[in-house]
Amino acid sequence: MKTIKERTGAQALVESLEKAGTEVLFGYPGGAVIDIFDRLVDAKFKFVLGRHEQGSAHMADGYARASGKVGVCLVTSGPGATNVITGLGTAYLDGVPMVVITGQVPLSQIGTDAFQEADMSGICRAVTKHSFLVQSADEIPETVAQAFYIATHGKPGPVVIDIPKNCQQALTKAQYPERVNLRAYHPEFTATPAQISRFAKLLNEAKKPVIYAGGGTIAAFAAKELGELARKAQVPVATTLMGLGAFDQTDPLSLGMAGMHGAPCANYAIDEADLIVALGVRFSDRVTGKLSAYAQKAKIIHVDCDPAEVNKNVAVELGIVADVRDVLATVASRVKAGNHDAWLAKIAGWKKAHPISYTTLHKGVIMPQQVIEAIDKVSQGEAIVVTDVGQQQMWASQYVHHRHARRFLTSGGMGTMGFGIPAAIGAALARPDLKVVAVCGDGGAQMTFEEVVVAVLEKLPITFVIVNNGCLGMVRQWQELFYHKRYSQTILKREGLEYLPDFLKLAEAHGAKAYRVLDPAKLDGVMKKALESKETTLVEVIVDPEANVYPMIPGGKTVKEMIFK
Numbered sequence: 001m002k003t004i005k006e007r008t009g010a011q012a013l014v015e016s017l018e019k020a021g022t023e024v025l026f027g028y029p030g031g032a033v034i035d036i037f038d039r040l041v042d043a044k045f046k047f048v049l050g051r052h053e054q055g056s057a058h059m060a061d062g063y064a065r066a067s068g069k070v071g072v073c074l075v076t077s078g079p080g081a082t083n084v085i086t087g088l089g090t091a092y093l094d095g096v097p098m099v100v101i102t103g104q105v106p107l108s109q110i111g112t113d114a115f116q117e118a119d120m121s122g123i124c125r126a127v128t129k130h131s132f133l134v135q136s137a138d139e140i141p142e143t144v145a146q147a148f149y150i151a152t153h154g155k156p157g158p159v160v161i162d163i164p165k166n167c168q169q170a171l172t173k174a175q176y177p178e179r180v181n182l183r184a185y186h187p188e189f190t191a192t193p194a195q196i197s198r199f200a201k202l203l204n205e206a207k208k209p210v211i212y213a214g215g216g217t218i219a220a221f222a223a224k225e226l227g228e229l230a231r232k233a234q235v236p237v238a239t240t241l242m243g244l245g246a247f248d249q250t251d252p253l254s255l256g257m258a259g260m261h262g263a264p265c266a267n268y269a270i271d272e273a274d275l276i277v278a279l280g281v282r283f284s285d286r287v288t289g290k291l292s293a294y295a296q297k298a299k300i301i302h303v304d305c306d307p308a309e310v311n312k313n314v315a316v317e318l319g320i321v322a323d324v325r326d327v328l329a330t331v332a333s334r335v336k337a338g339n340h341d342a343w344l345a346k347i348a349g350w351k352k353a354h355p356i357s358y359t360t361l362h363k364g365v366i367m368p369q370q371v372i373e374a375i376d377k378v379s380q381g382e383a384i385v386v387t388d389v390g391q392q393q394m395w396a397s398q399y400v401h402h403r404h405a406r407r408f409l410t411s412g413g414m415g416t417m418g419f420g421i422p423a424a425i426g427a428a429l430a431r432p433d434l435k436v437v438a439v440c441g442d443g444g445a446q447m448t449f450e451e452v453v454v455a456v457l458e459k460l461p462i463t464f465v466i467v468n469n470g471c472l473g474m475v476r477q478w479q480e481l482f483y484h485k486r487y488s489q490t491i492l493k494r495e496g497l498e499y500l501p502d503f504l505k506l507a508e509a510h511g512a513k514a515y516r517v518l519d520p521a522k523l524d525g526v527m528k529k530a531l532e533s534k535e536t537t538l539v540e541v542i543v544d545p546e547a548n549v550y551p552m553i554p555g556g557k558t559v560k561e562m563i564f565k
Contacts, residue, residue: 004175009137010035010168013101014043016144019176020099022072024048024063024429026056030076032103032116035168048429048458051450053080055422057087058448061096062426065409066384068221070097070151071426077103078116081162082123086416088158089127093413094242095219097156099147106166107135120162129157134164137172149180154187155306156219189305191322191330198318199277199301199327200334206275206299208343209235212258215242215412216280216304222325223247223405226279229328234338236347238266240281242412244402250381255347256356259287260553261394264354264562269347271559273298280304280324283313284413285555293558303327354551354564356398361544366520368392368467368543372399374527375437375465383435383531384409384427388420388444391473394549396439407434418447421464425451428460435461435531442468442492442503449506455536456511463530464512464538466503469545477548481563493545507538514538 007015013036017025022045029037029049040047050056053075060071071091075084081102091098105114121131130150132143140163147159191199203209211230217223223246230237230253237247238255247254256263258270270276276298281287283302288294291313299317302310303324310319320327358369372395375385381401386409387393393410402408409427411419424438445466455462470493479487494500507514513535517526523541530537552563 004173006171006173008035008039008168009140009163009170009172010039012137012140012172012174013144013163013168014039016141016176017072018044020144020148021069023069025072025074026050026059026063026426027074028053028056028076028080030080030103030116032077032080032105032165033074033168035165036074036103048425048454050422050454052448053083054086054418055448055451057084057098057100058090058419058422059426059451060098060100061087061091062386062409062423063430064091064096064098064426065423066406066427067430068406069430070099070148073098073100075100075102076116077105078118081118081120085124085127088124088160090411090414090416090419091158092127092129094411095156095215096158097151098158099144099151099161100158101161101163104133104162104164107164108166110164120160124160127158128160131160131162133162134167137167137170138174140167140172141174141176145177145180146182149182150185155216187305189307189321191320191327195318195320196327196331196334199320199331202275202299202301202318203233203235203277204336207340208273209233209275209277209340210255210269210273211235211237211277211279212239212270212281213237213243213246213279214240214281217243217246217324218280218405220280220305220324221405222279222328225325225328225332227251229332229335232332232337233335234340234344235277236269236344238262238270240284240287240412241397241410243281244397244408245405248403249401250403257397260289260555261398261549261551263356264551265347265350267553267559267562268350270295270298276300278302279328282309288313289553290556290558358547358550361546364520365544366517366523366541368469368547369395369399370520370523371465371467371541371543372396372439374523375439375531376400377524378528378531379435379437383407383437384431386410386420386424386427386436386438388438388440389415389417390441390444391469391477391547391549392439392441392467417444420444421448422451424462424464425455425458425460428455428462429458435463437531438462438464440464440466441473442466442470443472445503446501452507452512452536452538453510460536461534462536463533464507464536466538466540467543468503468540469543469547471545474549480548482554503538503540512536512538515540517541
């Protein structure tokens with residue numbers, strides 16, 4: 001009979017993380033987790049020390065998005081715990097599986113306003129799938145197993161485990177469970193035969209069908225099944241921002257991204273379609289615009305693993321709560337080989353009439369779109385592109401040829417500035433076989449620039465690209481178009497202070513190699529040198545500050561009100 005060894009709760013936690021499959025743990029130490037950090041010295045997984053808890057959370061997020069595995073983060077109590085809230089919200093809205101462990105004051109001190117006490121159960125309620133407050137060391141192994149299960153089953157998302165210090169220090173013989181059985185959580189749903197038959201019938205009868213794929217398609221690892229169905233049925237495919245890469249954009253059936261800054265052909269096709277097959281999408285306001293006018297001619301099939309999403313924003317003809325990949329694999333044999341030549345010809349006309357394009361505004365000044373084109377050209381579409389949030393995010397969505405799932409990482413639902421740099425670090429640790437490029441604006445880069453040193457210390461050959469237009473570009477664009485050019489607190493550049501901050505000096509101070517590009521003729525060469533470097537590299541590109549993101553459907557408007565210039 002096996003003897004069960006007694007050990008501390010902290011040691012039981014580390015062992016449980018190992019058994020849960022943790023390969024990389026991101027985080028930052030503190031007094032309320034010092035017992036856990038003491039046991040990390042002997043852990044079998046890698047620990048990556050961030051420079052801020054928010055950055056550590058985004059690293060875990062980027063790791064999860066790039067790998068499809070759970071991102072794991074460990075921080076202390078109080079401000080350490082509250083600093084991860086933005087990271088939790090970012091992961092929650094985009095359906096990213098994470099387990100975040102926070103330290104807590106001893107159980108006897110909870111509710112006394114003890115030093116660095118924070119009510120994490122209350123604070124994180126709106127930005128997590130679930131949170132645990134551990135009551136004893138004996139609960140730790142099972143709690144870890146349950147947290148990983150909840151994070152990955154149903155719609156993925158973040159889970160918090162709050163562990164009081166006395167529970168970390170207490171002794172336990174509790175073991176990691178062989179299986180998880182949560183009485184009140186059974187998120188697996190399966191499509192019925194009748195639903196599959198109805199799906200196939202609607203698609204076989206449609207004259208103007210469109211597949212509309214979102215981040216749920218990628219989360220379900222369903223890119224292969226999506227491609228096979230689209231090509232068999234000859235159905236064009238549009239994606240959301242989060243769905244970019246779910247379908248190869250070099251395929252003639254690709255419509256690109258739909259929505260506010262999406263491709264006109266994608267928006268026109270959805271507006272004209274008689275059937276929309278929506279896969280793992282939320283029908284967010286950034287895609288639908290004015291809801292009452294959205295896709296009025298179409299019947300909608302909505303497949304999603306989350307029952308809360310079906311019929312939430314748009315009424316659907318057929319709602320299927322199930323795993324996207326399972327549904328596509330099941331329905332494939334019932335779908336007939338399609339012939340939609342007339343429909344595709346009409347779409348081809350829209351593509352020709354309204355391509356994603358730009359015009360140089362000032363001779364000799366780099367357009368920001370050129371920066372993205374240079375990245376895509378040098379990387380040949382094979383790199384993982386991680387973006388911050390703002391104009392450069394939209395240009396990256398438009399001018400990168402997205403061919404593979406989990407190669408375009410961005411904060412969609414939350415729109416979190418500061419996401420790009422740390423998320424790229426997480427992605428590089430998840431996929432050391434791929435080149436990682438972070439595309440940031442000069443505003444967002446300043447929010448989490450301190451994490452660049454982590455890439456240097458970990459010897460990660462990431463290329464950080466700062467598209468520097470001297471302003472908070474997306475808000476400035478809205479002020480230009482809708483607020484009579486009243487540029488309130490969006491212009492960062494000041495006369496006589498050409499480079500403030502000086503990103504080259506900042507990068508070099510963090511140990512990275514750095515380049516600045518002002519000449520359009522030198523852009524491709526510098527980008528090639530940076531992307532081929534084995535070192536952490538930063539490229540600052542000074543771009544035209546007047547460049548805007550087009551096309552654009554103003555918020556709450558319709559496809560017919562799209563702005564092209």
